[in-house]
Amino acid sequence: xxxxxxxxxxxxxxxxxxxxxxxxxxxxxxxxxxxxxxxxxxxxxxxxxxxxxxxxxxxxxxxxxxxxxxxxxxxxxxxxxxxxxxxxxxxxxxxxxxxxxxxxxxxxxxxxxxxxxxxxxxxxxxxxxxxxxxxxxxxxxxxxxxxxxxxxxxxxxxxxxxxxxxxxxxxxxxxxxxxxxxxxxxxxxxxxxxxxxxxxxxxxxxxxxxxxxxxxxxxxxxxxxxxxxxxxxxxxxxx
Amino acid sequence: xxxxxxxxxxxxxxxxxxxxxxxxxxxxxxxxxxxxxxxxxxxxxxxxxxx
Numbered sequence: 001x002x003x004x005x006x007x008x009x010x011x012x013x014x015x016x017x018x019x020x021x022x023x024x025x026x027x028x029x030x031x032x033x034x035x036x037x038x039x040x041x042x043x044x045x046x047x048x049x050x051x052x053x054x055x056x057x058x059x060x061x062x063x064x065x066x067x068x069x070x071x072x073x074x075x076x077x078x079x080x081x082x083x084x085x086x087x088x089x090x091x092x093x094x095x096x097x098x099x100x101x102x103x104x105x106x107x108x109x110x111x112x113x114x115x116x117x118x119x120x121x122x123x124x125x126x127x128x129x130x131x132x133x134x135x136x137x138x139x140x141x142x143x144x145x146x147x148x149x150x151x152x153x154x155x156x157x158x159x160x161x162x163x164x165x166x167x168x169x170x171x172x173x174x175x176x177x178x179x180x181x182x183x184x185x186x187x188x189x190x191x192x193x194x195x196x197x198x199x200x201x202x203x204x205x206x207x208x209x210x211x212x213x214x215x216x217x218x219x220x221x222x223x224x225x226x227x228x229x230x231x232x233x234x235x236x237x238x239x
Numbered sequence: 240x241x242x243x244x245x246x247x248x249x250x251x252x253x254x255x256x257x258x259x260x261x262x263x264x265x266x267x268x269x270x271x272x273x274x275x276x277x278x279x280x281x282x283x284x285x286x287x288x289x290x
Contacts, residue, residue: 050248111241224270231277
């Protein structure tokens with residue numbers, strides 16, 4: 001099994017240059033496809049292009065909250081604070097992408113549904129997901145006892161995975177108005193045009209690369225925070 | 240045509256990502272500076288103890 005030290009990315013000059021370069025290149029390619037190459041949707045017009053960026057927010061969100069669940073479970077089991085740092089870094093990024101996903105969804109909904117928000121099962125469960133991980137980060141920052149705060153946050157981080165599954169299943173289990181954009185066995189309406197599907201894949205790939213790069217930077221920052229805390233404690237105890 | 244909604248969606252995403260990257264970069268720089276200072280303090284203390 002991967003140890004927290006192995007999971008902790010260290011500074012590597014080559015990767016530090018290649019990772020952002022790959023992100024920028026994939027983003028530019030995705031933007032070219034979204035704004036120039038892909039045709040307009042026959043019913044929604046140019047507004048449908050919001051889908052490419054809106055959908056691309058959910059892969060990083062699900063990956064990030066999934067990592068929070070696994071890392072929190074490992075923290076509760078092994079009591080190794082480094083797993084806790086990975087969970088925190090991932091929760092922060094998950095919340096960022098979830099916020100952007102909700103915001104782009106609202107912006108798409110206004111011209112298409114005529115309202116910014118509706119209490120559709122998937123939308124409601126996604127809002128609950130956002131609240132769970134916002135509470136996770138608040139719990140950590142407001143806890144008077146950091147050890148206790150970490151344990152409580154880890155329990156919340158693991159239980160949040162249940163809502164993650166419900167968000168994924170919501171369009172199939174309950175009748176709502178949220179569309180199933182991707183072609184699925186369960187009957188998702190799907191993007192029929194091959195260029196639209198390619199654009200969606202490129203966009204999702206670009207944002208997933210951005211997520212991986214940011215996660216690497218954020219975990220490294222958490223590693224630095226830990227080192228600073230350790231040295232501060234060393235200095236204070238020696239004084 | 241609702242083009243303003245399309246640009247608003249992309250603007251929200253890019254501004255959000257940019258603000259996060261800038262805040263992360265500032266946090267990283269501040270922590271690196273703190274780490275340098277603390278290492279210097281620890282080294283100084285260790286040197287004083289050996290002298």
